[in-house]
Each structure stands twice: as structure tokens, then as C-alpha cells.
Amino acid sequence: MAAMTVDEISAIEDRHPQIFQRPAYKRFWPLLLIAGTVLYLGYALWFFSLPQVLRESHWERLPLFLSQWISYDLQPEFRLDQPEITPKYPRFSALGENPDPDWVIKNPDGTYTVQIDGEAKSVTFDKTKATITANGVTVPIALTGSKPVVTGPVPDWVTVHDDEIVAKLGFAGEVRVTVDRVKVRKRFLGWANFVFDTRSPFFGKPYSEVISLIVSGPELKPGTSNLALAADNFWNNAQWQHGDVWTKLLQTIVMAFLGTLLGGIVAFPLAFFAARNITPSGVLSQVLKRFFDFMRSVDMLIWALFFTRAFGPGPLAGSAAIFFTEIGTLGKTYSEALENIDDKPREGVLSTGANEILVQRYGVLPEVVPVFISQTLYQWESNTRGATIIGAVGAGGIGLKLWEAMRTNSNWANVFYMVLLTLLVVFIFDNISNVLRRRLSRTLHDYNRLQAEQG
Amino acid sequence: MTLSTTIHSDPTRQQADAWRRQTSLRRFYTALGVGLLLVAMFATMWFADEANAGHFYDRLPHTLDFLSWLVPKDWNDVWRALFDIASPNDKGTQEFNFPLGRVYIWGGFYIPEYFELMLTTVNVALVSTFIGFVFAVPFSFIAARNLTPSPILRLVVKRFMELLRAFPEIVIAGLFAAIVSIGPVAAIIAIGLHSIGALGKLFYEINENIDMRPEEGLRAVGANWFERVRFADLPQVLPNFMSYTLLRIEINVRISTIMGAVGGGGIGEELKLAISRGFGAKTLALVLLLFITIFLVDQFSAWLRRKLVGEQAFLMSA
Numbered sequence: 116m117a118a119m120t121v122d123e124i125s126a127i128e129d130r131h132p133q134i135f136q137r138p139a140y141k142r143f144w145p146l147l148l149i150a151g152t153v154l155y156l157g158y159a160l161w162f163f164s165l166p167q168v169l170r171e172s173h174w175e176r177l178p179l180f181l182s183q184w185i186s187y188d189l190q191p192e193f194r195l196d197q198p199e200i201t202p203k204y205p206r207f208s209a210l211g212e213n214p215d216p217d218w219v220i221k222n223p224d225g226t227y228t229v230q231i232d233g234e235a236k237s238v239t240f241d242k243t244k245a246t247i248t249a250n251g252v253t254v255p256i257a258l259t260g261s262k263p264v265v266t267g268p269v270p271d272w273v274t275v276h277d278d279e280i281v282a283k284l285g286f287a288g289e290v291r292v293t294v295d296r297v298k299v300r301k302r303f304l305g306w307a308n309f310v311f312d313t314r315s316p317f318f319g320k321p322y323s324e325v326i327s328l329i330v331s332g333p334e335l336k337p338g339t340s341n342l343a344l345a346a347d348n349f350w351n352n353a354q355w356q357h358g359d360v361w362t363k364l365l366q367t368i369v370m371a372f373l374g375t376l377l378g379g380i381v382a383f384p385l386a387f388f389a390a391r392n393i394t395p396s397g398v399l400s401q402v403l404k405r406f407f408d409f410m411r412s413v414d415m416l417i418w419a420l421f422f423t424r425a426f427g428p429g430p431l432a433g434s435a436a437i438f439f440t441e442i443g444t445l446g447k448t449y450s451e452a453l454e455n456i457d458d459k460p461r462e463g464v465l466s467t468g469a470n471e472i473l474v475q476r477y478g479v480l481p482e483v484v485p486v487f488i489s490q491t492l493y494q495w496e497s498n499t500r501g502a503t504i505i506g507a508v509g510a511g512g513i514g515l516k517l518w519e520a521m522r523t524n525s526n527w528a529n530v531f532y533m534v535l536l537t538l539l540v541v542f543i544f545d546n547i548s549n550v551l552r553r554r555l556s557r558t559l560h561d562y563n564r565l566q567a568e569q570g
Numbered sequence: 571m572t573l574s575t576t577i578h579s580d581p582t583r584q585q586a587d588a589w590r591r592q593t594s595l596r597r598f599y600t601a602l603g604v605g606l607l608l609v610a611m612f613a614t615m616w617f618a619d620e621a622n623a624g625h626f627y628d629r630l631p632h633t634l635d636f637l638s639w640l641v642p643k644d645w646n647d648v649w650r651a652l653f654d655i656a657s658p659n660d661k662g663t664q665e666f667n668f669p670l671g672r673v674y675i676w677g678g679f680y681i682p683e684y685f686e687l688m689l690t691t692v693n694v695a696l697v698s699t700f701i702g703f704v705f706a707v708p709f710s711f712i713a714a715r716n717l718t719p720s721p722i723l724r725l726v727v728k729r730f731m732e733l734l735r736a737f738p739e740i741v742i743a744g745l746f747a748a749i750v751s752i753g754p755v756a757a758i759i760a761i762g763l764h765s766i767g768a769l770g771k772l773f774y775e776i777n778e779n780i781d782m783r784p785e786e787g788l789r790a791v792g793a794n795w796f797e798r799v800r801f802a803d804l805p806q807v808l809p810n811f812m813s814y815t816l817l818r819i820e821i822n823v824r825i826s827t828i829m830g831a832v833g834g835g836g837i838g839e840e841l842k843l844a845i846s847r848g849f850g851a852k853t854l855a856l857v858l859l860l861f862i863t864i865f866l867v868d869q870f871s872a873w874l875r876r877k878l879v880g881e882q883a884f885l886m887s888a
Contacts, residue, residue, distance in 0.1 A: 431621075
């Protein structure tokens with residue numbers, strides 16, 4: 116490689132001074148930006164007292180919550196101080212009124228066996244002793260004294276507390292033993308009673324039986340067809356509330372649709388008066404633009420709270436909030452689109468002596484309508500997402516239901532169900548809007564090309 | 571009769587007829603579309619009204635009553651609420667207990683409560699946008715078709731970002747509220763995760779539209795993937811990345827306000843309380859502060875974006 120001489124190097128430097136001798140602020144601004152960001156992050160760390168928050172957080176709950184999204188548990192309890200040992204289930208358990216699961220076995224010798232994960236993870240007990248089997252190890256526990264005692268070595272998945280012995284069996288569940296009771300938690304993958312709840316006459320029946328009942332069975336409830344009864348039982352499922360969830364979801368969709376559409380309808384005429392090239396009055400244009408800014412800057416939250424107070428909680432309040440915000444957003448984007456149009460078609464129509472309205476109709480509209488529709492669709496799409504959040508402050512829709520289900524920390528499966536439905540809706544609407552916008556953009560593209568070809 | 575046959579055979583006339591048919595068909599479709607839209611509009615209006623707790627026409631006359639409590643008896647109370655100055659109207663209720671919220675920094679020097687809350691909200695937005703930016707940049711390079719040859723890797727990253735974008739923020743916030751305690755940190759995590767998805771999508775679309783010649787040049791001299799991305803791609807896309815990040819800050823300030831109202835800390839919660847209890851002066855002070863802040867953030871971001879990428883930042887691509 117031929118080496119450059121000093122003269123050549125300085126000649127290049129002289130030819131391109133803007134590259135080699137940049138002002139100091141231009142050379143150092145990336146460094147300054149990074150330093151500023153680091154300083155700000157340090158400040159944020161202190162502001163949110165992040166180390167303390169993280170120290171006090173309960174990350175061990177995360178896998179538990181996540182597993183609750185897709186599973187449910189049953190917690191039978193066996194009292195040992197009664198004359199006879201009988202399993203007791205919490206009220207409203209997923210097993211219904213008369214639980215008799217096949218994983219709780221009463222042995223011929225009077226002992227009980229609870230299979231938590233088949234034979235491999237199980238507990239067998241009577242009033243004097245309990246035996247926990249898991250991970251290939253058998254742990255005998257004597258229950259005759261004043262507190263339970265493990266006879267033999269204690270494996271690391273068993274914790275001995277003062278008066279209770281806890282065996283954690285991973286995802287499958289856990290066993291808690293004291294001298295007077297054995298408590299089992301068994302976890303199942305899936306959603307319990309998703310179709311019919313425990314009060315339904317169809318509860319606990321296999322699908323084939325349910326279908327044959329619906330098709331040709333005797334009426335389970337006199338005067339109602341089995342199909343209507345099944346639909347009613349599904350819709351009013353007490354645990355999953357399908358009817359309520361779907362209605363709320365529809366409300367969310369309606370809020371986004373109605374708010375965006377009304378916003379577009381109101382913003383459309385206003386945008387013409389706000390566009391500087393169409394309206395000769397500078398004052399009117401400025402007033403309208405500031406009005407759009409105002410509607411946008413008074414946040415959707417504020418509008419939502421106001422309208423919730425005015426109309427009461429519900430989708431009307433949510434629609435109104437989106438409507439008011441959209442007047443600002445769409446008004447701004449519409450008027451910007453109008454200001455960017457090509458003036459020649461307008462002048463052409465004007466030169467034929469057409470009046471103001473006809474000039475807008477034939478000189479301006481054909482150019483901006485695809486842009487308007489495209490932007491409105493984009494806002495509709497983003498409002499469908501946004502409507503979920505403002506629902507949580509009482510503005511209707513699925514948001515509030517989600518928030519309430521989460522607040523109790525116990526209903527994560529329901530939360531996940533609603534999230535899945537929301538994701539589905541967002542996905543469908545994204546795609547509809549994308550397809551429509553792509554078709555429009557083809558129109559726009561053709562139009563632009565045509566203009567370019569005609570010079 | 572002979573006249574009409576001659577006209578029909580005229581090619582110009584045929585063309586005109588075809589044009590007229592086409593136009594009337596198009597008009598019919600337009601009318602049909604607008605009609606369907608109107609039907610949908612009135613149907614949804616009826617549905618929203620039915621499902622609401624209070625109905626539109628019943629509540630409309632009361633809307634003005636409800637606005638009347640917004641007008642404070644003493645307009646000075648708005649300023650007092652804003653700056654935590656004791657009010658002579660204070661009768662021991664929560665409506666006028668302005669000085670209680672003072673956040674003392676040093677000695678007698680304090681930050682008014684609402685400014686502190688607004689600061690929290692803005693900080694939540696800034697930190698979560700930063701999280702979004704930091705993760706979205708590498709993801710966007712992996713997701714871009716022209717930079718990453720492996721289709722499986724691209725697909726995985728794209729789907730992941732899509733999931734983050736579509737997942738309702740409120741659920742992430744609720745989940746983390748149970749883990750890191752309710753408050754601004756849960757809101758940061760929720761908005762941050764969402765921002766990763768939202769920014770990542772915009773970023774990889776920019777990446778796919780770059781000029782590939784610098785990249786080819788670097789490839790020819792044997793640069794590895796990191797060097798090519800750093801020296802060929804990044805200089806081209808950074809101004810656009812910054813512009814979209816600034817736009818994201820505007821959006822995140824709004825979202826973090828809403829998050830505050832559902833327990834994410836910051837000004838949203840106070841606003842929700844003030845409105846639901848009908849504290850006129852406090853509500854006006856909060857709305858004023860929020861309005862000014864959002865307006866300033868928008869204007870500053872618009873100014874900076876104009877400097878970074880010029881008018882292009884304001885043209886929404888169709």
C-alpha cells in the first residue's frame with residue numbers, strides 16, 4: 116500500500132476543512148449527550164429510590180403469578196382430630212358441590228393417599244403417621260407427639276417449621292402436615308370450568324355427552340331447549356363471566372371507533388379553516404391551531420375523568436374522551452396535510468370560475484382524502500389500544516374489569532383470558548387497518564407517480 | 571332513430587358512456603360506504619349510551635352544574651393550590667389544605683406538591699423511553715431484513731416486539747405492582763416494555779430503508795457485523811431514531827399520567843381524586859400544570875425534531 120506523504124495528508128485536510136476542523140461543540144456533542152444521560156440516570160436512580168425498591172421487591176412471586184395464568188389449584192384439607200378422616204374442599208372450589216376426585220384414594224386399611232403427581236409424588240397418611248413420597252425419596256413423619264417429627268433424614272425440598280412440615284413439590288403442588296391436619300395443594304395445567312361452571316347441569320360431563328344432550332337429550336330444564344340452556348350457562352359462567360367480558364370488550368372497540376369517527380367528522384371542516392394556504396385569515400387559522408393544540412394537550416385522561424363525572428362511568432364517557440382528544444390530533448394532522456398539497460389543481464379549478472366549495476371539492480379533496488383516511492385509520496388503531504387503559508379510570512370497556520381482576524392478585528387466569536381476547540382484537544384491527552392503508556397508499560402512490568410523469 | 575344509431579357508433583360517445591357508468595358505479599360504492607359508516611355510527615352511539623351508567627340526554631342538562639363547581643369562589647385559590655400557599659378559605663377540609671403537601675428540600679425551602687408529582691410523571695416517561703430506546707436499537711438491527719440474514723432470528727425478534735407492543739400496559743403494570751410494590755417503578759417497567767415494542771418496530775422499518783452502499787464498502791474491506799452496523803447503518807439512522815424517540819417521549823408523558831390514575835404514582839392519582847371529590851381549585855391547578863407541561867414537552871420535542879431531521883419529521887407517511 117502506497118504511503119501518503121505529509122503534504123498529501125495536509126492537502127486533503129485543506130480541501131475538506133468542514134470534516135477535519137469541526138467546531139468543538141459539534142465534535143463533543145455525542146460525548147456530552149452520553150454524559151448527560153448517565154447523570155440523569157443516576158438522578159433517576161435516586162429519585163425513584165430504585166435500590167431500595169428492588170431490595171424490597173418479591174421476584175419469587177413472578178413465576179408463581181405467571182404459572183397461575185395458565186393453571187389452577189385444588190386444596191383439599193384432611194382433619195385428623197375428627198372421629199373419621201374426611202377430605203374437605205374450600206367452598207366454591209372448581210370441583211363443585213360433591214367432589215370425589217380420583218387422585219384422593221381411601222385405602223382398604225383406612226389410610227388416605229393423595230396423588231399430587233401420580234404415584235411418584237404422593238402423600239399417604241392416617242392419624243398416627245404420614246408418608247410423603249417424591250423425587251424417589253420416601254419421608255416418614257410421625258404425628259403422635261405434640262408436633263410432627265420427620266423420622267430419618269430431611270431432604271432439601273422439605274422444610275421443618277415449629278409445628279408444621281412443608282414439602283414443596285414444584286409446580287405440582289405442596290403438602291403441609293401438622294399433628295391435626297394434612298393440607299394438600301395440587302396444581303393443574305389449564306383453565307378450570309372454562310365452558311360450564313359448577314352450577315350448570317352440564318358440569319363435569321364429557322364433551323360427547325354434552326353434545327348428545329344438546330342434540331337429542333331430554334330437556335334438563337323444562338321449557339328450555341338444551342341448546343339455549345347450554346348457551347345461557349356458558350354466557351353466564353360465574354367464574355369466567357364470558358358474557359360480561361365480551362360485552363366490555365365490545366365497549367372498548369366501540370369507544371375507539373366512535374371517538375375516532377366523530378373526531379374525524381368534526382376535525383374535517385375545521386382543518387380547512389386552519390390550513391394557512393386555504394384560509395386567507397391568519398387569525399382564524401392561528402386560533403384553530405391553538406384550539407387543536409389545546410384539545411390534544413388536555414390529556415385523554417383529563418377528558419376521561421371529566422366525562423366519567425359528567426355522564427357516569429361507561430363507554431359513553433370513554434367515547435367522548437377519545438372524541439375530544441381526536442379533534443385535536445386529527446385536526447392537526449389534517450390541517451398539516453392540507454398545507455402540504457400541490458396548489459396547481461386548486462388554481463386550475465379556481466380559474467374556471469368555480470365557487471369556494473367547488474374549489475375545495477374538486478381541487479383539494481381528491482388529493483387529501485387518501486391521506487385523511489389513512490391517518491384516521493392509524494388513529495383508530497392506536498385508540499383501540501389506548502381505550503383499554505382509559506377504561507381503568509372508569510371510562511368503560513375492558514380496562515376496569517382487567518384492573519379489578521388484577522387488584523385481588525388471585526384471578527390471574529381471568530386476567531390472562533381477557534388479555535388474550537384484547538390481543539386478538541388488537542391484532543385483528545391492526546391487520547384491517549394495515550390492509551386498508553396499504554390499499555390507500557397504492558392509490559396515493561399511483562397518484563404521485565402520475566403527477567411525476569406529467570411533470 | 572337513425573340519429574341515435576350514429577351517436578352510438580361514435581367512439582367518443584362510447585367512451586363517455588363507459589366513463590359515466592364507471593362514475594355512477596363509484597358514486598354508488600361511495601354512498602354505500604358512507605351509509606354503512608353512518609349506520610355503524612348511530613348503532614354504536616346507541617350501544618354506548620345504553621351501556622353507560624348515565625344516559626346522554628338525561629345527563630346533558632346536568633353537565634353545566636357539574637362544570638359550575640370548577641369555578642372557584644376565590645380565583646386566587648388556584649394559585650395557592652399550585653404553589654402550596656395557605657388559603658384563608660381553609661376550614662380544615664381536604665379541599666383547601668394546600669400547605670400540607672409541601673415537600674421540604676432544605677430548611678424552609680420546599681417544592682410544591684403538584685410540581686413534585688408532575689416531576690415524577692415526567693421522570694417515569696423519560697426513564698421508560700430510555701429503556702425502550704436502549705433495547706429497541708439492538709432489536710431493530712436484528713429485525714431488519716437487510717442487516718440480519720437469518721429469517722428465524724428476524725421472525726422471533728419481530729414477533730416478540732409485536733407482543734410487547736400489543737400487550738396491554740395496564741396488565742404489565744398490575745403484575746409488577748404485585749412484585750415491586752405499587753407505584754412509579756411498576757409504571758416504568760410497563761411503559762418501558764411497551765416502548766421497546768413500539769420504538770423497535772419504527773426503528774427496524776428505518777433500518778430497512780437505508781442506503782446499502784456504505785455497508786457494502788465496509789463488507790468489502792472485511793468489517794464484521796458489529797462494525798458494519800456501527801459505521802454504515804448507525805450514522806444514517808441515528809437522526810431518525812432520535813426523532814422517533816422524542817415523539818415517544820410525548821406519548822409516554824401522556825401514558826404515564828394515565829398510569830398514575832390507576833396507581834402508578836405521579837400526578838394522575840391526585841387529579842383523579844380532585845375530580846371525583848369535586849375540589850374545584852385543586853382540579854383547575856392540576857389541569858393547568860398538566861396542560862402547560864404537556865404543551866411544553868410537545869413544543870420542545872417538535873423544535874428538536876425539526877432541527878434533527880427537518881420537515882420530514884412532520885410528514886406522516888400514508
